[in-house]
Amino acid sequence: MATGQTFDIVVVGAGPAGLAAAIEAAKRGARTLVVDENNKPGGQLFKQIHKFFGSHEHRAGVRGYDIGRQLLDEAAKCGVEVWLDAVVHGLFNQRLAVLREGRQVTVEAGRIILATGASENAVAFPGSTLPGVMGAGAIQTMINVHRVLPGNRFVMLGSGNVGLIVCYQLMQAGAEVLAVVEAMPSIGGYGVHAAKIRRAGVPILVGTTISRVVGQGKVESVVLATLGPDGKIDPQSERTLAADTVGLAVGLTPLTELAWMAGCEFFFSPKLGGHLPLHDDNMLTSLPYLYVAGDITGVEEASTAMEEGRLAGIAAAESLGLLAAAAAAADKAAVRQRIDVLRSGPFGEGRRLAKAEILQQQALRSRQGGQSWKA
Amino acid sequence: MRVEKHPVLGDRKVGRMVTISVDGAEIEAVEGEPIAAALLAQGMIVMRKTPRFGEPRGVFCGIGRCTDCAMTVDGVPNVRTCVTPVKAGMVITSNLKGGGE
Numbered sequence: 001m002a003t004g005q006t007f008d009i010v011v012v013g014a015g016p017a018g019l020a021a022a023i024e025a026a027k028r029g030a031r032t033l034v035v036d037e038n039n040k041p042g043g044q045l046f047k048q049i050h051k052f053f054g055s056h057e058h059r060a061g062v063r064g065y066d067i068g069r070q071l072l073d074e075a076a077k078c079g080v081e082v083w084l085d086a087v088v089h090g091l092f093n094q095r096l097a098v099l100r101e102g103r104q105v106t107v108e109a110g111r112i113i114l115a116t117g118a119s120e121n122a123v124a125f126p127g128s129t130l131p132g133v134m135g136a137g138a139i140q141t142m143i144n145v146h147r148v149l150p151g152n153r154f155v156m157l158g159s160g161n162v163g164l165i166v167c168y169q170l171m172q173a174g175a176e177v178l179a180v181v182e183a184m185p186s187i188g189g190y191g192v193h194a195a196k197i198r199r200a201g202v203p204i205l206v207g208t209t210i211s212r213v214v215g216q217g218k219v220e221s222v223v224l225a226t227l228g229p230d231g232k233i234d235p236q237s238e239r240t241l242a243a244d245t246v247g248l249a250v251g252l253t254p255l256t257e258l259a260w261m262a263g264c265e266f267f268f269s270p271k272l273g274g275h276l277p278l279h280d281d282n283m284l285t286s287l288p289y290l291y292v293a294g295d296i297t298g299v300e301e302a303s304t305a306m307e308e309g310r311l312a313g314i315a316a317a318e319s320l321g322l323l324a325a326a327a328a329a330a331d332k333a334a335v336r337q338r339i340d341v342l343r344s345g346p347f348g349e350g351r352r353l354a355k356a357e358i359l360q361q362q363a364l365r366s367r368q369g370g371q372s373w374k375a
Numbered sequence: 376m377r378v379e380k381h382p383v384l385g386d387r388k389v390g391r392m393v394t395i396s397v398d399g400a401e402i403e404a405v406e407g408e409p410i411a412a413a414l415l416a417q418g419m420i421v422m423r424k425t426p427r428f429g430e431p432r433g434v435f436c437g438i439g440r441c442t443d444c445a446m447t448v449d450g451v452p453n454v455r456t457c458v459t460p461v462k463a464g465m466v467i468t469s470n471l472k473g474g475g476e
């Protein structure tokens with residue numbers, strides 16, 4: 001095993017949250033390393049070929065992959081070191097065990113920021129394990145990054161933004177989308193994304209689910225059914241679509257393995273995707289050296305992930321004494337204000353309330369004195 | 376099928392084409408793309424069969440977490456093909472008969 005290297009701050013995950021965190025930390029003088037298991041940095045940004053929403057500050061109108069390139073350029077300019085093909089498989093207090101390009105190395109860190117993201121949920125129905133049933137994100141990676149269509153005729157399960165956007169991008173890539181299927185009584189994602197695919201003739205079938213997928217060794221057809229008022233499938237309503245690929249866009253779950261291993265306190269938030277590390281408004285967990293940012297703290301979207309990363313990066317640098325309290329307070333207030341904007345409006349309200357609940361829980365447990373919350 | 380033309384991304388930039396062997400068949404692949412992408416481009420969507428029941432499996436998550444796309448690559452079993460880049464001359468087998476590796 002190679003002898004350990006030492007960094008002020010080690011960030012796990014080179015997606016939008018991790019890169020933004022590393023940039024802010026490095027700008028303030030922290031010797032910063034970003035470690036990512038993939039062989040390309042950028043997380044999911046490079047498959048996001050749509051224009052982002054929000055304000056000018058949130059780079060509205062800029063496509064995801066351009067934001068990814070800007071982050072990488074900025075990280076390089078700030079002197080952030082990036083290790084790719086490097087899996088963090090162990091966290092022992094402030095020491096990380098890393099399998100880097102097949103070799104074991106250990107890294108010592110003053111502060112650790114976990115920005116590990118989230119993974120797609122699966123859903124079980126007869127035939128759901130057949131080849132041709134894929135995560136919507138996997139489809140998006142194949143068509144937009146690798147330029148390969150994994151099928152020809154698609155059915156998408158789930159009408160949240162991921163499901164809607166991937167359907168539009170499938171059509172841009174030349175595929176046929178037969179339907180979007182949504183168990184809830186209304187469309188989950190933004191009206192603007194839904195309108196784009198409906199204008200192109202794709203029906204969004206609410207109150208409907210996939211009752212089963214049929215095929216010899218691969219997807220050959222998809223049986224849809226309407227859900228009754230009791231939430232059960234109405235067998236009379238079954239009809240078959242001749243699809244060869246099914247996308248599952250049924251939510252994401254935070255990737256929290258390293259946080260569990262570290263032993264920080266957790267909180268269950270169904271709205272934000274499940275069990276996630278409790279954190280304060282500096283993104284600090286219950287462990288004094290461990291910060292979190294992005295989807296690991298609750299599934300939202302890339303703009304919020306970047307802002308949370310900035311907050312964690314500034315706070316971690318501050319805790320190392322790299323900037324004065326007054327300067328840090330001003331920098332963090334600006335970021336928090338932008339986060340509040342991202343969590344406003346009818347779609348942001350649920351996330352804002354769920355995040356507020358995390359901070360309340362953190363404050364409560366902190367008062368009870370169970371863990372070493374930093375003041 | 377490869378996405379050659381795209382309204383946002385433009386024409387596909389053709390990387391260096393190499394040959395790999397999949398269950399004895401030679402296929403063309405782009406150097407550096409994930410093995411799974413090369414297979415999907417050829418319409419090959421079954422990556423393996425499960426050891427006990429012999430059920431077929433293909434790419435599910437595409438980010439190296441679910442392991443449904445694992446194949447034997449250059450003699451190494453259980454390689455996640457969705458995150459393993461293509462190199463010229465790779466020999467890949469799918470374990471389509473099922474059974475443990």
